[in-house]
Amino acid sequence: MQRCDLIVIGAGPAGLSAAVEAARQGMRVTVYDENARPGGQLFKQIHKFFGSREHKAKIRGIRIGEELLQEASAAGVQVELDAVVTGIFADKEVTVRQGERMLRRKADTLIIATGASENMTSFENWTLPGVIGAGAAQTMMNLHGVRPGEKILMLGSGNVGLVVGFQLLQAGCQVVAVADALPGIGGYGVHAAKLARCGVPFYTAHTIVRAEGVERVTGAVIGAIDQNWHIVPDSEKHFDVDTICLAVGLSPMSRLCGLAGCVMEDNPQKAGLVPVVDALGETSVPGIFAAGDVSGIEEASSAMIEGRIAGLAAAHRMGFMASSALDARLAELTGALASLRAGMFAPGSKGKVFTHTAEGCALSASLLRRGFVADEEIDRYPGVTRARGVHPVLECTQNIPCNPCADACPRQCITVGADGGTITALPVFDAARGCTGCGLCVAACSGQAIFLVDEEAGEITLPYEFLPLPQKGEQGMALGRDGQPVCPAEVVAVRTSAAFDKTNLLTIRVPAEYAGRARFYRKER
């Protein structure tokens, strides 16, 4: 039987990262993935990543996927696609269905990196065609170029719901609302704000009552819920939609770990049934590791680091790497992982209720409930300042691990966590260093939360990732953070650049008194 040093199951961010590290240490590595394309969810993630430079921040998921594939190929990793691992048996034997045959393969070490699967929620008529998972929507529009629907209700305001909601807008769909049963929006505020300023309403503490339709979805009804999760009488609200998108969380896809005989635990902190692993990702079965979402749901950035750690650990276990070399790499990687696992959205913060940022700013109640920071709240955040001439307004209001803005500014005008502080700190602008209005920070901000503002001139430069791209000289409407019309606006500049990576910078001119409120642009009046 064919046997290699390491078999990795899953060619997503964790699996590919693991394979690259192990192969660089000299292991013969084969990666099996059930999909026709490698990269896992990376190729559906067309948004820019959070984190810092070491986490590939401000790079879009698709590009990170391409880079990982190149690294894998350079390292000599064999990636087998359309290769479904159907079981793990004794002696680290895996069965792989590839095309019309079954392969049986063994390895001295296994890394299980099968990722996550979507949770679903049941409601009246949820089996109708037109009710789909958010992942399905992503697959359709980002991989296959097919719109999942025309008018869509998004259920769930975690990062998946928010990110996919925005992608639906980019694909030309209309998102009629985002509803969430929880009283507050679950995902990053900046993701919600992107949707809100496009006019998408949020309904928190609302759940879906039913899908309407006979042969397919023709409508959706949501209703407010009380503390006992009962629908509040007369609170029902109807939407004409053809699609209802479910983004109600992810679960580790850990069945192969169970088959491999790993000790499992049902851990709500990790969002479900996961193998018990040590700091290196090794399960209870010696030589079998788990990395990425399969061992606990987190962002792809964390999955990549977990993958690297597991790959190195496998290499060390089989004598491809000295302990001292492993320790050196681990110090660097665990530090990188720790910086991602900080802030208000960290796995360890699950269930905690925050009222203030680490800096002591009160969190925006409006952002949590309606998806946008109210005009009267925005000035309390350190990144939101007034200055003479053009300068960035950093509408970053929550502690999330992210600092590309600081990294992007050629004049170091922007600081995130100065003096050894963490990357979850809110960004601060130093006017003394002299902003040139280059816009690199605007394009670099993964949350699209930075605007260049010149209060006196009434000019706002905002990130714009939609088609068609407005033309210079065009007249339209400036929209507020809530997506409502603020005042007429004229497009005075449209900048695109390779450095902006598909984030176009749109500069609009509005009457000066609206410069603090206008945050988006729409052509129609």
Place this chain on the structure above:
Amino acid sequence: MTEHNADVVIIGGGIMGCAAAYYIAKRGASVLVLEKEDSIGSGGSSRNGGGVRQSGRDPRELPIAMHGIQHIWPTLAAELDVDVEYCQKGNLRLGKTAAQLKILESLTQKAVSCGLDVRMISGDEAREINPYLSREVMGASWCPTDGHANPLLATLGFYRKARQLGARFISGETVTAIEKIRGRACRVRGAQGVYAGGTIILAAGLGSRPLAWTVGLDVPLQPLLLETLVTEAVDTMFPQMLGTAAADFYGHQSVHHGSFVFGVTSGYEPYARPGLPRSSAGAAAAACRSILTYFPALEHIKIIRSWAGWIDDCADHVPVLSFTDEVPGLILACGFSGHGFGISPAVGRLLSEMALDGRPALDLSALRQSRFAAK
């Protein structure tokens, strides 16, 4: 430790224990069932091919099988108020070589002498009964009164009905010893409690052997791995129970649901690694290769699940259903050797008679524990 009392304490919440509990409770006696696992029916009861056969059985247990098929199975679903998916459309035991046909003939002769309606048929006759059979099949034994049922539903059906009738079930309780008081087995010690009963029934599958040791008895059981495959549901193809002279697979298509269940043989069953039973990588493939030689039309049907379990294989491959002289008060019900499901309702009834009347309605003398004397 709290002490719990019942007229009958049953060790083992598999189909034998559940069926016995049902028949005991039905007669108004109090009964307590102790199950080691979290779920009822976690051993062979949920890991078998669902055969309800008389043909192919050892003459010593054949009367039990015939009794069950004549008197219990036809009305079991109504009695338990659960569709146990019983289907009495015959059993085909297939042969592809002259040598295999010889094996079938000898089995058939033995069964006929016990009064069973079973006969040898030609390959073409077999294909008339089941048109999906390949040309490779040269002949078969045919028992029209055999059939199959769903062991998961039957086990839980007995459990559910017994519980409704007042039988008490405790799961997650590992029995560590059977204890004698004044010469009679009437107490069971568990990890978390002590349970006293007028009669103790030991129906714990492979676990029966070490428990029998605690009262100085031995039953020669050894673990034998059983692997099984389940397919997706498809439209109804054929209703017969299937077996082969080569013993390379057995199985059936479940009625109403449409999935196939196949028992699998790899040839290395006695050498399976100890511990939790695990499916092997190769057995399912080998089974599919075999099955497709008999039924090529199944080639596109998908396997969706497999499982493995331990058979409590008895030294002479028939069960022990027995009082013992040495340990009054104890009834042994183990060693069903991989073909207990079909006889389980009848065994349950016989156990209730042994416990409550002191003797079963059928002669079980051939299944006594004392038969294991050195030759």
Place this chain on the structure above:
Amino acid sequence: MRINEHPVLGGYPKGEAVAFTFDGARLSGYAGEPVAMALKAAGVFIHRYTRKNHSPRGIFCAIGRCTDCVMIVNGRPNVRTCITPLAADMDVRTQYGMGAKHAAL
């Protein structure tokens, strides 16, 4: 339903345009894309009717996990169309219960 130009992705790599049949009707799609995508782009949303309740089902997970989108493809039932690549002249049919229409009725 097709996205011609995407603000981030630009265009989409596509296979050759091919014809296939859906319940006997001639439709077109791109070779290699999932059958379910070609159907979606053509406005087909019901893939099957269930066995017990005869209720319609379509795409749900789109990654081969939920098995809701199964249809009869080239005569074989229970084929997950969301992960089955489209090929020229494929015969795709609505599934009723576990098979073709007559079986369920």
Place this chain on the structure above:
Amino acid sequence: MLQDRTKNTGGFSPAPDDGLIICRCEEITKGEIRRAIQDGLLTLTELRRFLRAGMGLCQGQTCGRLVKSILARELGVPPAALEPVVSRAPVRPVEMQVLARDQEIDHD
């Protein structure tokens, strides 16, 4: 975990959403699941075996979590406290003819 199954969990009382499909593959409703629990089927494994919920083509990948939350609610325990079901191969459906084609012969 020790469980005395004699304890009455209250008996089945109908609820307005009993008609909801929970297992999409086998079309098992919430009411059927709740009734089975009141009938004494107290583990995820027993519910699978008794109702075939989660035993269809997708093998419980969609409804597993939903069934779990229903059982947890009926028993009044947190979902994570329930014993998970055992994983079974193959984790994706495989045609018999494909499975049959696995010959792996070493020439060493």
